[in-house]
Amino acid sequence: MNFASDNAVGVAPEILAAIAAANAGGALAYGNDAVTRRVEQRFAELFEHDVAVFLVPTGTAANALAIAHLAPPWGAVLCHSEAHIATDECGAPEFFGGGIKLIGLPGEACKIAPATLEAVLAQGQWGGPHHVSPAVLSLSQATEAGTIYRPAEVRALAEVAHARGLSVHMDGARLANALARLAVSPAEATWKVGVDVLSFGATKGGALAAEAVLFFEPTRAAGMQERRKRAGHLVSKHRFVAAQMEAFLADDLWLRLARHANAMADRLDKGLTAAGYAPAWPVEANEVFVALPQEICERLQQAGASFYPWTSDSLPKGRTPRDDSIMIRLVCSFATAVVDVDRFLATVKCG
Numbered sequence: 173m174n175f176a177s178d179n180a181v182g183v184a185p186e187i188l189a190a191i192a193a194a195n196a197g198g199a200l201a202y203g204n205d206a207v208t209r210r211v212e213q214r215f216a217e218l219f220e221h222d223v224a225v226f227l228v229p230t231g232t233a234a235n236a237l238a239i240a241h242l243a244p245p246w247g248a249v250l251c252h253s254e255a256h257i258a259t260d261e262c263g264a265p266e267f268f269g270g271g272i273k274l275i276g277l278p279g280e281a282c283k284i285a286p287a288t289l290e291a292v293l294a295q296g297q298w299g300g301p302h303h304v305s306p307a308v309l310s311l312s313q314a315t316e317a318g319t320i321y322r323p324a325e326v327r328a329l330a331e332v333a334h335a336r337g338l339s340v341h342m343d344g345a346r347l348a349n350a351l352a353r354l355a356v357s358p359a360e361a362t363w364k365v366g367v368d369v370l371s372f373g374a375t376k377g378g379a380l381a382a383e384a385v386l387f388f389e390p391t392r393a394a395g396m397q398e399r400r401k402r403a404g405h406l407v408s409k410h411r412f413v414a415a416q417m418e419a420f421l422a423d424d425l426w427l428r429l430a431r432h433a434n435a436m437a438d439r440l441d442k443g444l445t446a447a448g449y450a451p452a453w454p455v456e457a458n459e460v461f462v463a464l465p466q467e468i469c470e471r472l473q474q475a476g477a478s479f480y481p482w483t484s485d486s487l488p489k490g491r492t493p494r495d496d497s498i499m500i501r502l503v504c505s506f507a508t509a510v511v512d513v514d515r516f517l518a519t520v521k522c523g
Contacts, residue, residue: 173472173475173476173477173478173512173515173516173519174478174508174512175477175478175479175501175502175503175504175508175516176478176479176480176503177480177503178346178376178377178433178458178503178504178505178506179375179376180478180505181505181506181507181508182507183378183379183380184377184378184379184419184420184425184429184506184507186419186422186425187378187379187380187416187419187420187425188380189419190415190416190418190419191380191412191415191416193415194207194411194412194414194415195412199411201408201409201410202406202407202408202410203227203406203410203414204410205410205411205414207411207414207415207418208227208410208411208414210414210418211225211227211384211414211417211418211421212225214418214421215372215384215386215421218358218421219358219359219362219363219386219388220357220358220359221359221363221388222390223386223387223388223390224386224387224390224392224393224396225384225385225386226384226385226393226396226397226400227382227383227384227407227410227413227414227417228383228384228385228400228405228407228413229381229382229383229405229407229413230375230381230383230405231256231343231345231371231373231375231376231383232261232262232264233264233383233400233403233405234371234372234373234383234384234385235256235257235261235264235265235310235341235343235371236257236261236264236265236267236268236269236403237268237385237396237399237400237403237405238341238369238370238371238385239257239265239268239269239272239308239310239341240265240268240269240270240272240399241369241392241393241395241396241399242307242308242339242341242368242369243269243272243307243308243339244272244305244307245269245270245271245272246271246272246304246305247269247272247273247304247305247306247307247308248272248273248274248275248298248304248305248306248307248308249265249269249272249273249274249275249307249308249309249310249341250275250277250284250289250292250306250308250309250310250333250338251274251275251276251277251284251309251310251311251312252276252277252278252279252282252283252284252311252312252315252316252486253276253277253278253485254276254282254316254317254484254485254486255276255282255310255312255315255316255343256312256316256343256345257274257310257312257343258274258276259316268399268403272304272307273304275292277289277292278485278486279486280486280487280488281315281317281319281453281454281486281488282312282315282316282317282319282484282486283315283317283319283321283325284309284311284329286325286328286329286331286332289309289329289332289333290332293306293332293336306336306337306338307338307339308338308339308340308341309329309330309332309333309338309339309340309341310340310341310342310343311326311329311340311341311342311343311367312342312343312345313326313342313343313344313346313347313350313361314346314347314349314350314456314457314458314459316484317452317453317459317461317484317486318437318453318455318456318457318458318459318460318461319453319454319456319457320350320353320354320456320457321350322354323354323356323360323361323364323365324365326342326361326365326366326367327365327366329366330365330366330367331366333366334366339368339369340366340367340368340369341367341368341369341370341371342362342367342369342370342371343371344362344370344371344372344373345371345373345375345376345383346373346376346377346430346457346458347361347370347372347373348373348377348426348427348429348430349377349430349433349434349457349458350456350457351427351430352427352430352431352434353434353456353457362388363388367388368387368388368389368392369385369386369387369388369392370385370386370388371383371384371385372384372385372386374416374417374420374426376505377420377426377429377430377433377506378420378425378426378429378505378506379416379417379420380416381413381416382413382416382417382420384417429506430458430506432506432508433458433504433505433506433508434457434458434504436458436504436505436508436510436513437455437457437458437459437460437502437504438455439510439513439514440455440460440502440504440513440516440517441455441460443513443514443517443520444460444462444517444520447517447520447521449462449463449464449520450462452484452487452488452491452499453487453488458503458504458505459501459502459503459504460501460502460503460504461482461484461499461500461501461502462499462500462502463491463493463494463497463498463499463500464497464498464500464520465496465497465498466496466497466498468520469498469500471519471522472516472519472520475515475519477516477519479500479501479502479503480500480501481498481499481500481501482499482500482501483499484499502516
C-alpha cells in the first residue's frame, strides 16, 4: 500500500523496454541523436506549435532552468506560497537565476486567483534601484493540493501577467494527470491560454528520469542550450533520456498511465467519503488529501501503508484537522493496484 509518492514506484514497462532498446549500438552524444530529433518533432505535433525542446533528467532542473531563463537576477517570480518551486526545490530557482526572488501568493486549494495577482502587481513595491521587478508568473498544473487550473483560469491569470510584462511558466510535473481529467488538448491547456514556457514532466508519470522544457516561442530559447550545459544538466548519453520521452508520448501512453492513476485516486476518494472522511479538496488529479484520526493512521501504518503527513494554509474554511486527527497525502500512480486501494479502505473502516 504505497501512497507516499508517484516517485516511489518503478518505471513503466514500455519505457523500460525503450531504454533497453536504446542501448543497442551507438549514437552521437549530447542530444545529437536521431531519437532526440524524433522527440522534438513529436512535441511539435502534440502541442500543434513550433517548440524549442530541452530534455533534462529532473523536474527541479526543468523548473529552475526555465525560470532562470525568463527572469533577470533582479526579477521576481510570483507563485503560490505552497508551490513546489517555493517549498521543495532547495532554492534551485534562486540559485540558477543568480538571486531571483520567489514571492509566494495565497490562494485556496493552492490556486492563485486573478484578483490576488492583480492586487499584488498593483499594490506591491516594484522596480527602481531598491525593489525587484516582477518578471514571471509560475503556475503548477496540477497544484500541490492536487487541484487543477481550468483553461479559462489559466487564460485569466496569463492576461493579467502579460499586461504587466510578465512571462508565464507552468510547472507541469503532473500535467498528464491534469489533461487526463480536463479532456482538453495539450495546446488548449498551455500556449493557447497564454503559457509561454512549460516544464513537461514524465518522471512522476512513469519514466526513470526524463523531463522537458518547452518554449512555445522558440526564439526566446536563445542561450538555453548553454544554460543547460553550464548547469550540469545536459546528459552526455542523451539518447537514454530521449528514449524515455519518446516511449512516454507514443500511442498516448502518458495519458493512459495518468488516467489509471487518477482512477485510483477517485476510488480512494469515493471510499473515504463513504466512510465519513471526505478529502479536504476536490480530487482532480492523482492525489488525495484527507484528515484521519491518529489511531486510524497508526493502524494503516501497522498494516504496511506508506504516506506522508501534510500541512497547508490553503484549506477551505472549517476544514482544519481536529487535534486528534492528522492530514495526510495519498498519491496514486500508474502502478497503483485496485487491491491496494481496497485494502487501504478496508483498514480505515475496520475500527
